[in-house]
Amino acid sequence: MRQRVAIARTLAADPLVLLMDEPFGALDALTRERLQVQLLEIGRTERKTVVFVTHDVDEAVLLADRIVVFSARPARVLRDINVAAELPRERGLEITEDPRFRRLRQEVLALLRIEEDRAVEAQMAKVS
Numbered sequence: 482m483r484q485r486v487a488i489a490r491t492l493a494a495d496p497l498v499l500l501m502d503e504p505f506g507a508l509d510a511l512t513r514e515r516l517q518v519q520l521l522e523i524g525r526t527e528r529k530t531v532v533f534v535t536h537d538v539d540e541a542v543l544l545a546d547r548i549v550v551f552s553a554r555p556a557r558v559l560r561d562i563n564v565a566a567e568l569p570r571e572r573g574l575e576i577t578e579d580p581r582f583r584r585l586r587q588e589v590l591a592l593l594r595i596e597e598d599r600a601v602e603a604q605m606a607k608v609s
Contacts, residue, residue, distance in 0.1 A: 484508060485516065492523070499531040505540065520544060538593070542585045543576060550592045553600040559592050 484504060491499060505513045521544065523529060535541050541548050546565035549558055567581050576582050 485512075488516070492527075497530065499529055499533075501531060502534045503536070504533070506535075506537075517544060538586055538589050539577065542582055542589065548585075548589060550589060550596075552596050559596060562588065 484507070488504065505516055508516065517540065520531070524531065524544075524546075533541075533544060535544075542564060546563070548560075548562040548564055550560045550562070551557065552559050562585065564585060567585055
């Protein structure tokens with residue numbers, strides 16, 4: 482409920498840009514889904530710019546028009562993916578059944594796995 486109130490309070494101020502850092506991370510699955518749908522609707526109707534930080538790949542592909550995948554420290558951009566060109570944004574959560582959604586999800590996960598392997602190798606090299 483606190484997350485909903487915080488988001489509502491932010492929207493009431495009518496900002497040009499919404500900065501959201503893991504806003505749905507501590508929510509139960511049902512509340513998370515409802516807020517994701519509401520955020521998609523806000524994006525359609527209000528045309529706000531939202532910078533949304535998440536570690537949930539499905540959430541990123543579902544909500545984003547653009548996904549920027551960063552490396553481990555020091556952070557650098559690994560890939561900038563234009564999701565809007567790939568997925569129809571007018572759809573809600575059923576978009577997760579779309580093969581394009583699954584392909585983008587796998588692309589992001591592959592990038593993250595490669596980066597994780599690099600980070601582990603770098604750590605092992607320091608130990609050796």
